[in-house]
Amino acid sequence: MIASILPSISPGTLLAGGVTATAASLWLLLPGGRSGAADRTARWLGWLIGIVALASFIATGHRLGNVGEEAVFLTVALVAVISGAATVVSRSPVYAAIWFAMALAGVSGVLLVLGGQFLGVATIVVYAGAILVMFLFVLMLAQPAGLAPYDRVSNEPLLAAVAGAVLLGILSLSIGRLTAEPPACCLMGGTKAALLADSPAAEPAAAAGIDMLADNHVARLGGELFGRHLLAVEVAGVLLLVALIGSIAIVSRGAADAESAAARRAMP
């Protein structure tokens, strides 16, 4: 399934190239010990190489059925990925939070394209609406004015970039091999059939096309959730309660230490 644009390059080389480009771009983008002009140059270069890496992913990716579907998916995917990258590399944590909101929007779009209507909306509501706001509140409380010193440096940027890129390479390799003949050892026979038999309303895989507005999507999801996974739902509820109580408990105990910590604010 290699794209016809690049027929002469072997998959292995392409993978290696993609990984290297990802690593390089991330290393350049991550805040490091560069200052001034060098920093700006690095960031431009990083974005450029990152675009190149992204292009290689797109080129070796899989073409969907029709152009419209392709365009939509590509848009939301790009939004998600680029915003995600921007989250990671933003110097200012507030900018990072805003970019994260953007990434959430992209992820929500991807989920909707994939047919997860409830989840697409739930992502926006819960994440962007609640969790992100909480992050912003904490930033408001704790972030010093201006860029703090620790925002300008990273911990082992090169090793982290390489690790991330290698991880991405492995995952891409594995995903790419999904289209190949599966080895005899890996899959148990009959799993697919069993899964299909169990699910109350099995959607045949790859049979239909894009299924964005299926009937009773949420109802069926709810039925599945409260049917098969009732216990897990209850446990999740308890978990939420525990988290709530725990947070309050920690805060109330921490309030007593607040005065003593005030003196330590002056520490560098």
Place this chain on the structure above:
Amino acid sequence: MNDLSPSTLLVLVPLLPLVGAILTVALGRVLGPRAHLPAIAGTAAAFVVAVMLLTGMAREVGVGTTGHDHAAKPVEMVTTLWEWATVGDAAATGDAGSAARSFSIPVALRLDPLTATLLVIITGVGLLVAIYSIGYMHDDPGYPRFFALVSVFVFSMSMLVMASNFLLVYVFWEAVGACSYLLIGFWFTKPEAAKAAKKAFLVNRIGDFGLAVATFLLWMTYGTLNFHDTTLADGTLVPGILGATRLADASAYVGGVVGTAICLLFLLAACGKSAQLPLHVWLPDAMEGPTPASSLIHAATMVTAGIYLVARTAPLFEACPGALTLVSIVGATTALVAALIGTVQNDLKRVLAYSTISQLGYMFASLGTGTLLGFTAAIFHLVTHAFFKALLFMGAGSVMHSMGGVIDMRRFGGLRRIMPITATTFLIGSLALAGVAPFAGFFSKDEILASLHSRGWPDAHGEHHEAAPAGGHAATATPFHLAFHVASVTPDAAQLAGGTRGSALDALNAPATWRLLFWMSLVTAALTAFYTFRAVFMTFTGPTRVPEEAGHHAHESPPSMTIPLVILAALAAVSGWWLFSTHSLASFLASTPSFTAPSVASTATPPAFHWDLAIQGTLAAAIGIVVAALGHLGRRSDGPQMERFLGPLETLFANRFFFDQIYSALIVKPLELIATLAALVDRHVIDGLVDAIARVPAGLGAVVRHLQSGLVQRYALAGVIGTLLIVLALVARAMG
């Protein structure tokens, strides 16, 4: 003797002192001031048994019986207690001419005239020394330990002379060396005593090495280490080295290089134990020990172990005439050198120590003549020397005891007025030592000089002795009745007839050598008399002076000390004349198996009393006494000394011919250097290597420690990288 068999008695002699020692060790604290009782009881009982054995043996030999014509038959009694060690197949037979190649050591005790004589000396003098020590060691905190050590020593020395196997001899040779070390270092908190003990032990070790190698060579040459003949289980006879089978055969002893090597190694061992040149350096320093110990082991018994060894192995030495001559040369030289050193010593005990070395040299000179006369004279002198030297040492101890530990003769004088008994007995002992008739030393020294003379001027003796048998047995003129009629045979011919092979040393065996040795001995006799009486006059004559350390001690010693002195003085006065005139000792000793070997026995001469030698000897002694009297009689002992007569020689003598300094430079310093180097190597190279190895984990840790930086993200990074590596490995494996 009636109800106890001889072998039981034989076992009792060492056993009783050993039991005494064990009891002293066990009950010493309990008994307190009576801690001497077990030791004295054991030694006394052993003495009684030894006397019983001696009388029984004498009866068996037929001492004192008439019949001068009968050959001296060898008399021995061997008792095997148990098999100590057996290696290899006892029944295996080896090649022809050597015994079975199995190695078997029986714990066998023997009794023969030589052993019986020495046993009486050992236990007798030991008993007297023990009684003396009651008074001498009276207030010493180590009182029980001393008596235990004395008992152990008596046990070891008895076993040494009774052992019928060379390995057993070696064991007890070492044992007496160990007892000597413990006794010299008795007051081990005193550094000089500890050093002296170490020195004695180490110098003895050199001799012991000689004895060990000699034992190995004996085993290789003769196939057995037993003195006596033994029979294997299958009836094969294993002839002992000094057993009847081998002694009867004139050619059974190996000469040449191997034989000479064995004999020279025996000589080395004897030099070590009996303090002859060049291993004499330990004996003067051994005077740091308590005086009774010096009296027992460094005068009477332990130092005579060397004499015993050479006498016992007489047949082996006879096969190597060169080695015999070397024995005499070493003995006579030692006698002279020690006498010279003794003339300038100011410490009374050191004078006696050098005197001991000198007298032992005499005994070796006599042994080395290789004649039966020489051997018996040496043993005779050993007996008389035991008496008067023990007496002299005890006298010195008595003086030291009274003078509060001071023994430097220049610090006291005229003690005969305070200590009459000590003075009288010391005088008797000195007369005996100087060789003044009719005291003991005169006769024994005369015999020694006679044996040397007979080798130096063989013709004179040959004529002399041919006349004697023809004239019948003039009992007055020929007190020694020895059996052989081959009187005209010279010692040289006798040894050649024994079928020995020559060695390079035989060139020494010329009459000229023996004449030189004779004159050396004569000079030594004069010097002996001189230094002995110098010591007597300095100590006991002149104005009475007492050093301040004496305090209230300056009086005669208690009876426990003076009684042994008196007994020994009586023996020193009488024994020589008695043993000589009743011809008992020589004829008794002639029945010792070693001396019945043809090579030894054929040199027997019906002796005469050599008037010419007696006159020469007495003259030498008189010269010595007179010179000493001129210098010291009646004068203050701290007056002008020998220096003005001797000049630079005095420095040489006072520094003991620089033997200690030479040894220190040649042997001790290089060894110390090696030891220092070894210590450096150990500390820096070996320890350094070990430390370097130890630093490796620390170094690795220091490097790896930086991973534990406390920064959590770095830990996470490490985890991620690790996981990726594992996954990569799995993927690579899955992809082939």
Place this chain on the structure above:
Amino acid sequence: MNPLADVVTPSPLVLDGLVVGAILFALGVVGILARRNLIVMFLCAELMLQGISVSLVSWSRHHGDWGGHVLVIFVLTVAACEAAVALVFVLQAFARTGRLDSAAWQSLRESNLSRTIDHELPAIDTVPLKFPKLSPAGVEPAADEDAALEREHV
């Protein structure tokens, strides 16, 4: 008879979804490992979770059942709890050290190592703080066009 004959190759949409999920996850990993600001670290953790969610929904579409969706719901729940508790912790950490630096917590290092401190921090392109110039009370100051456009550096 191939026992795996019923395994279907995932559709291109699913595969693309998986790729997007993988990319988001990898970006999140890099962010967590590299960034020093505690808040940004948690944002990157959330980014990882987003990637997981996308992957799960892709698989769910591939298999045609609700398993992935349900898991994502629970992931959402747990993420919410985690965010709450974690942010409380971050605030506590801030209260103790006065800064949101993950490198402020190094006490668990080896006893004879020294603190890892930043050297040569890059200079900030700082814009000097512009404080509003207040005119004496009672008079409305003239509107400054430039000042209105600028905002304080965040």
